[in-house]
Amino acid sequence: MSLLSIDTLSVAIDRGPRLLRGVSLSVSPGEVRGLVGESGAGKSMIGKTIFGVLPHRARVTGGAILFDGQNLLTLSPRARRQVRGTRMALIPQDPLTALNPSRRIGAQITDRLTKIMGEPKKTAEARARHLLAEVEMPDPDRVMAAYPHELSGGMRQRVLIAEAFAAEPALIVADEPTTALDVGVQKRILSLIAQMQARHGAALLFVTHDLGVVAKICQSVTVLFGGTVVEEGATADLLAAPKTDYTSALIAATPRYDRPGETLRPVPPRVTAELALAVEWADRRAGHAD
């Protein structure tokens, strides 16, 4: 049985454009699934919907998010908060704004343990220290007492990874966790996330626009375009033999370190135009069906 199963989820802005158009995907316990797409494909929106932090005016208009068999969308706010706090975590995109600038790192990591899980402060702090060491932070004691601005971007991302794993969640959503970092740090953070995932065994939904990253750490992948799923499958199969033009175009547009001479081909406008047309057509049909 899958841990997270999203079923024909639709999200739209109030009296505005549709952001997700019946997306279905599932994540098994311990699985690492990549979620790829261009900007605006709705990949981050899926994460936001899971956590219930949709932007202003955006609403879920249909579908279900089953987590452990419970539909998160129909839970009471309190129950949902409980699930969110104890079973799920998020590794956010921008480490620079994801930590509260006026609170010490230690307090921010232990918050969830003490406030939501009800652990005593002492054990929570010991655990935070241990996690900081696990994410290869030098001198965990000093980091615990530091404020976010004293750390570099890469270090803050490590802190956020430690924080995400603190409560041993069953599911972690990583929302482009390496996008805001420079290339050298990206690789280290990526392998760190993979390493932590392997050690702790949480399922990981890895949101990214980079198929290279997917190839490296994801077992399976879902490709999104315009708020719909274009293709999904095991990473190796999908990359070796993509079934749709869009996926092959996306693969061709991904830079590869192992083939430096190869010229990159941007996704041809024909392919995106066809997809956009299909999406619009589906919208109209749905409109008629309503």
Next chain:
Amino acid sequence: MVELSGARPRASRPAPRLWLAGGWLALLALAALFAPFVAPHDPLAQDLFFNRLPPFFMEGAEPGYWLGTDSLGRDVLSRIIHGARIALIVALVAGVAACLLGATLGLLAGYFGGWTDRVISRIVDIWMAFPPVLFAILLVAVLGTGLLSVIVAIAVIDWTRFCRVVRAEAMQQRAMDYVASATVAGHSRWGTLVKEVLPNVMPAIIVLLSLEMGIAVIVEAILSFVNLSLSSDAPTWGGMISEGRTSIHQAWWVLVFPLVTLFLTVLAFSQFGEGLKNRFDPVLR
């Protein structure tokens, strides 16, 4: 591995402005607290034989009357010291009251947005359309003169200043990922508001509060000046300035000394706030 930038604990930089301003305010507070013991004379005692005595450094000064006397022979220094009581009480109580009211509403408006924000913001807009000094005079005229009315008037008028700024700050903080992270981590909305948003709005609140205390001192002086604060006999800085104005050519000191005290006090409040903010803000600290 990477090094933490800046060692901790760090020696904080000396802040002369904080100390100077704080020193002046502390001096004023002490003088106000122990006014009956510190003031050389009774601030209300009139002595027509000793009227319009010049301050100590001028010819014709009388020992004991350091800053001279006014046209009724009352000691200027003693009146300034007793006036500090009223000024500081108004600054503290009215400032804090305006701050509590305004900052609370501003936080709610900025953090919850939607209808809460619309209602609160419209009230602020309407409120700010009234000319503040006229509003104060009107309020005091309705409430009757007296210390409490002055305090109420200032708080009721000036909360909007806090509300506007705190709302904007709260909105800005709310858009930050760490607020979303707190929500994701399962914290309640109120918990997030108090734990995550408030500390980051605090520096702005502190600066505003200090400015507001300065403003409260000025407003009290204005109300005294137009005779709407306390009885005209009571030693207030504004009242002294108003009385001194009539004898400016014969006895400038009756006007100038309370004016300088008022000026220094308002300046000290704003500088003290700036200095405090820098201590509160972990990035500037």
